Amino acid sequence: MPNLGVDLWKYGFCILGIVISVLLPPLWAFVKSSFAPPQPAGAKGLGAIIMSFWTLLLPYLALGAASALTSILIIAVAGPKIETAAAAVLAGYAWDSTLQKLK
Known part of the structure; x- marks a missing residue:
């Protein structure tokens, strides 16, 4: 089970990647x-x-909100593999960029 205090920074940087995307x-x-x-x-x-x-x-705000909620799942699944802020930003960016291409 992930430690919420330790993984919270990952969520924030994942959100940053989504915002960029x-x-x-x-x-x-x-x-x-x-x-x-x-x-x-x-x-x-x-x-x-x-x-x-x-x-x-x-539309971009709605997409960002949906992606931000999904980033909880990204951190839940990939949290242990994300060790740096850059990796968290890239995980969020990659997720949202992929989602935009699928829409």
């Missing part, structure tokens, strides 16, 4: 759109901008 796709989409030619300007208020950002972000 969740944030990378919209960040790269933003970077690509920043280098695209500008679209003709239209009348867009702050509310419309916030709503479009929220619409883009919501």
Whole structure:
């Protein structure tokens, strides 16, 4: 049985890997759109901008929440094999990246 106090840091770093995996796709989409030619300007208020950002972000938040819950299972199964923070980050990243490819 895993020691909760010892394995809690693994969970945190696993979550960090998931956060990285969740944030990378919209960040790269933003970077690509920043280098695209500008679209003709239209009348867009702050509310419309916030709503479009929220619409883009919501699926990634749901995916991150589902993955964070699953990271409990990752640590339960692979906990003894994860000995470093880097391994925990990679375990979380690999899980979430795989999940995103399966969706």
